[in-house]
Amino acid sequence: MPEIKFNKIQSYLWEIPKQGGMRVPARIYATEKMMGAIQSDNAPVQAANVAHLPGIVKYSLAMPDIHWGYGFPIGGVAAFDAEAGVISPGGVGYDINCGVRLMASKLTRAEIQPRMKSLVASLFRSVPTGVGAQGELRVSSKVEKRALLGGAKWAVQEGYGSEEDLEYIEENGCVAGAETAAVSERALERGKNQLGTLGSGNHFLEVGYVSEIYDAEAARALGLQLEQVTVIIHCGSRGFGHQVCDDYISVMNRAVQKYDISLPDRQLCCAPIKSPEGRQYLGAMRCAVNFAFANRQVIASWTRDAFASALNMSKNEIGLRLIYEVAHNIAKMETHLVDGKKMRLCVHRKGATRAYAPGSHGIPAAYAAVGQPVLIPGDMGRYSYVLVGAQGAMTDTFGSTCHGAGRAMSRHKAKKVARNRFIAQELAAQGIVVQASSRRTLDEEIPEAYKDVSTVVDACQMAGISKKVAQLKPLGCIKG
């Protein structure tokens, strides 16, 4: 790949023109200031590499939180022609249907702040975190397969949460087309004790409050008000999804030879969507998507229990209504307008979130007038954002926006910066109670290891692909 050159399309949009084996240009959404940092790592090269894949439509896109991934950049969006395009496990990532759920309580910050220590301890006891964490929920592989087909619906049938929750989950918490026959024994084995576990790394469960409202009408539609206590759950399909991705990267490595696809990076391996390999991956990936929906539904139910026991209140008094849940590592068959014509596409979002505009198909009736909620977690110390999808996403980004802050420091560097410091105490001094399974996780996840998420959501708003509704600030959090 020659040195990357950018053309400025708008003040927030940059294009890498088609060159070499690229089939389409690559486009990065970012402000001029952000471009400096973005250009300093390999992410733009990765965005250009994705443009080499057969059947890619319009552009290889990157959101403002773009950073160096493996194969696809994190923050990448790529749509492939459903007839002639490919599907790539690397374009979804290992943590299939990693996503974010936001719940809002009937409580205010003042009511719970003095009780945060016992609340966080109760959450830490109720939701297994960390490496190899095993849930209270031990299921046989027969039951596990039901979860793979039913997703959050299965969890509700098993008594975790209510039917009403399902209305407020992307795809209503269950995608069709899951094929358990396409899943390996190894994936089943890795997943069997992990339903209802948070995992490690950047996954977390955070209690916070609404600290600012930018769009009063949208906030009202979503049921958010200032000082209201909220919960964010960020996790995915755990070992089950990791193994599905791993299994199919091996399959696709052979498929690229079979279908004679030339790639600039092995991790981009793929197969035609219509090929047996492509169909099998889709079937297995959808099982992992449903696993993650089930996982978050179970964790949410335990969260409601933990609140009730720590605060000694009824679940009805506490509330914790599901506002919305989004997926940010996923491939989905969607219909979008391409050059004025409706086209069936396989949209890969790797570290990117669906952000459908008001009036779009597939969003809850209660939100039809304001657009699909989009949940953008920040770091442990600063803030997270609630956005809604905007029209620009429908015309320019296959209905997508950013997914988070993006790391500014490697884990290695963050650990060095955090050495000789007590991160939990520093956060406590700011009024944030943190409990983690591992000290190293806290060190690696220090707030300054992340970019300021406000710059990311502002860039998305400027680009017209999503709109800010509210800001949430943390009060406490549990991590792996």
Next chain:
Amino acid sequence: MPDDKTKFSHIEHTADVGIKIFGATRTALFENAAEGLFDIITNLKQVRIRETRRIALVAGDGEELLVRWLSELNYIFLTEMFLPRRFHVLTMSETEMTAEISGEHLNPAQHVVHTEVKAVTYHGLYLRRESGAWQAQVIFDL
């Protein structure tokens, strides 16, 4: 260039962690790579040798074999909580290998676990012989 004793070193990757691995022979490189992986996961000094297991693997090419080997060890750790400390490659060709790994089951009271490795990726992967010695690079998804 690292000295002769360096088994592996960490490389900077913004989102994840990678290692460069060195070895006088292909066999030594594979053993060192395994140590590099478990150095990310745990403190190997705390792990005692109580049990030995045998592994046999086949892959499409040399690089894939390296990914398979590390993935296999990670899988055994994640599903059985078996922490290997000593890695001994018994036989090795470009695409096939057998090995013995020795260690013990994870005991949270005794072993620290730093992080979970989700997967061993193919991104930026290489395995090559340079002026007589072997070198490789592997990036993990954490």
